[in-house]
Amino acid sequence: MASMSFQEKAFPYNYKQYERWCEGDRNTIESLTAVCGYLCRGEDTYINQTTKNQKQNYPEVRYAVHLVEDKGFPKEQIIYENFRLSFQVTNQLIKGKGYQAIGAGLIRKVFSEPFLIKFDELCDINEKRFKMNCKGSHVDICAINLESREVRFCEIKRYDFGGKSNDKFALHQQLLLGFVRHAVDSLGSKAFVKSKYKFLTELVAFVPEQDYSTFSPKKYEIDFSV
Numbered sequence: 001m002a003s004m005s006f007q008e009k010a011f012p013y014n015y016k017q018y019e020r021w022c023e024g025d026r027n028t029i030e031s032l033t034a035v036c037g038y039l040c041r042g043e044d045t046y047i048n049q050t051t052k053n054q055k056q057n058y059p060e061v062r063y064a065v066h067l068v069e070d071k072g073f074p075k076e077q078i079i080y081e082n083f084r085l086s087f088q089v090t091n092q093l094i095k096g097k098g099y100q101a102i103g104a105g106l107i108r109k110v111f112s113e114p115f116l117i118k119f120d121e122l123c124d125i126n127e128k129r130f131k132m133n134c135k136g137s138h139v140d141i142c143a144i145n146l147e148s149r150e151v152r153f154c155e156i157k158r159y160d161f162g163g164k165s166n167d168k169f170a171l172h173q174q175l176l177l178g179f180v181r182h183a184v185d186s187l188g189s190k191a192f193v194k195s196k197y198k199f200l201t202e203l204v205a206f207v208p209e210q211d212y213s214t215f216s217p218k219k220y221e222i223d224f225s226v
Contacts, residue, residue, distance in 0.1 A: 002178065002223065002224055002225075003222070004177070004178040004182070004221070004222055005219060005221045006201070006220045007218075007219050008217035009203065010205050010212060011063065011066070011206050012207055012212040013059070013158075013207070015161070015210075017062075021057075022058070026047065032061050032065050033061065035065045036061060036078065037064075037076065037078070039075075039079060039080035040078070040079040040080060040083075040106075041080055041081075041082065045057070059157075059158045060156055064080070064143075073143045073145050078144070079102075079103045080140065082100045082103040082138075083106070083107050084100070084104065085107065085116060085119045085138075085179075085180065086116065086120050086123065086136070087113060087116035087120050088135060089104075089135050089136060090116060094108060107142070108193075109144075110146070110151050110193060111191060112192055114187055114191065115183050115187055115190075115191040118183040118191075119135075119180070119183055122182065122225075123179070126175065130171065130175065130224075132175075134172055134176055137173070137175070137176050138176070139154065139173050141153070148198075149192075149195065149196070149197045149198060151198070151199055151200075152200040153177060153200075153201050154201075154202045155173050155177070156206060157204070157205050159205060159206060159215070163211060169203060169220055175222065178222055179224070184199050205218075
């Protein structure tokens with residue numbers, strides 16, 4: 001068995017900016033996407049969804065801006081959901097067209113076949129226990145920097161004022177991050193194409209700026225068969 005823990009990392013956000021995003025304010029949306037791009041999605045994704053007042057995508061886009069501006073990740077190498085880590089799945093996706101094919105291509109530039117196969121093996125070993133197949137799962141963001149050889153996986157939760165949230169860190173997301181960590185730990189440099197990457201998994205808690213100093217991060221623990 002392997003045991004993994006994940007600690008939320010608080011990230012302060014401007015609640016008024018979030019409200020403008022939810023109202024479909026074009027200037028707000030375009031000011032953010034001008035920095036981070038469309039994250040391996042269509043150009044109209046964010047305009048269309050926010051004008052329906054679905055309150056989607058803001059934390060992921062805002063965090064991508066942070067990754068570009070503060071962490072030096074190229075915007076062309078940040079993928080929002082359109083990636084998979086399964087050898088079987090990426091083998092199929094990479095033959096096709098569209099955004100998931102682009103995401104699969106970026107993943108294949110970073111992770112070796114032994115890593116992707118190891119991920120599938122962990123999915124198979126744990127399928128009966130957890131009653132799910134993780135081969136098609138993902139977390140919110142995969143950020144890659146091919147030049148500096150960095151990669152990170154980010155799942156993002158948003159909190160309203162007072163630390164209230166309906167977002168959940170789902171079981172399949174915990175398993176995915178756990179499998180990735182275990183595969184990298186067990187394979188070392190062989191997990192990557194050519195040579196080792198700096199590797200990080202993150203559970204990012206978006207917290208209103210007013211609550212940032214008093215926010216108490218949550219911790220999640222999971223164990224799985226290896």
